[in-house]
Amino acid sequence: MELTQLKYFYVAAECGQITKAAEKLHIAQPALTQSVKRLENELGVKLFERRGRSVVLSRCGEYLHRQLGVVLKTLERIPDDLTRIADLEEKTIRVNIIAASLLVTELIIKYKKLNPDIKFHLYQSADEENCDCTVSTEFTGLTPNIPKNCLYRSFTEEIRLAVPADSNYARQNFVNLSDAKGEGFISLSGSKPFHSICDTFCRTVGFVPNVIFESDSPSTVRDLIGSGMGIGFWPAYTWGDINTDNVALLPISVPDCRREITVVCNNTESAAAVDFYNFLCDNIESVHRESLKKF
Template identity: 35%
Template sequence: MELLQLRYFVAAAREENVTRAAQKLHIAQPALSQSIARLEEEMGVRLFDRIGKRIRLNAAGRELLRTVEPILASLAAMPEKLQAIADEEAEIISLNVLAASHLITDLIISYRTTHPKTNFKMSRNVDSLDWDFRISSYPGGGEAKLSGRQGGRNKAEPQVGNDETKLLEEEIFLAVSIKLKYADRTEIELEEVSDEPFLTFPQNMPYHELCNRIWTETGISPRVGLESDNPQSLKELLSAGMGVAFWPQFSWGSPETEHVKLLHIARPKVSRAVTVTKNVKRRFTGSMEEFYQYMLEYFNAIAASEKRI
């Protein structure tokens, strides 16, 4: 039995006329008749009743038609399905990373071990619209009255209609050099370090807004020692004893070395939520949804660990 025979059989069954079926198939009528005869011989039963110039399916023919039609329909759709799979394997997932860049980098490395054909494009532009997922943050449920999302001209608020999900909530610590007198402590109040140089992100970065809100709520004007958009640079500056900095529990990895220590902020308690937003204006493919579910599980595992990374 050949696939072509089955296609010819379905055409004849629909037309109930061999001549018309042959015309639709663009083949000679004798060729179609011979194909049907061979199929009936292979099946061992007649499939049509002949009524003059017309043919009509008998019980055996109707059963074969019910079986064959969905198979042929599935095969006809297969090239498009296979092409979609190939496209998804080679596609690029765009990430707009405004928070937790350290974790997102580790996430991509982990994901690529099992999905080597998936590529990623990362940006850190708060004004960008070219993204599939946006990773952002806003003040969490700590004691500080940091109501609302991050303010400022370039605030990274999810657009109306986009699908936002909280990935985790993390405590904000104060990172200090062991050279400072506070290094033997486990917690500290911000008033105690108000005269220390403060290391922070530039003003156009969302984390800068969070830092400003913390200081505003405590009524302290910090002495900014240096601004950098790179957590690794802040870690090196902290190690050199050039100031203190707010440090999120998970997002940037641990700065703790023999030169740096993290202290709980006793008052006010501060946290932030890290979120992922789907861009609803994009067509989401199966591989995008698979990556999204992987991301949720990845961050759930981090949050469940309750440890600083």
């Protein structure tokens, strides 16, 4: 049973005459008659009954006609539906934000305002592989593991020590991280890669940081440090400006506290993904340059 046979039968049933149906289908009448006959033989039932010069549907024919009405209309919609799905897929960008989430989400909102037709699906998982763009972080000097045929750029970011402005640390031009061994650290929660990098900085100089409080808000981290509750690590530009006189940001002389922010475009066949990747990189580069002017 072929789709063409079913379509021929449906048109014949709609027309009520084989001749009219053949004209509508632009085929010879004998060809249509043979197609209906083959369908009847395959199904083992009569679909039409002849009455004079016309044909009428048998009970089995009426049943098949009703069922095909739904099926054929669905099949007719499929090409348009597939086109819409393809258009939607082309305008959907999947972004895996493993690092620099505050800056990246701000840039996504900015890009969305410029491109309202674009839709974003956001992920935060190192195990997520089916994303158009990925933002991750590693220690400076490590070669990022980039899949073949992908676009990528890396941006170096200095990690500074945020301390209360009225503390002894604030009087220094820089700080050796080992001097902070006995301090309580306040950190941003939910940022495992950044935590891991900062923990390694501390272990490099011989201690494990005593984290006394974690917050999901950089402003809360900043305000707690400003109130003298503790100290913390502060990335030079991905968390934004410190925006307070109560906190001082000190360069760390030992160890070398820097990390790499790596932006990868995994789907170079998507014009939308490539455009967003370029937008993301250009804006991160701009924010990076502005941060260098301040320090």
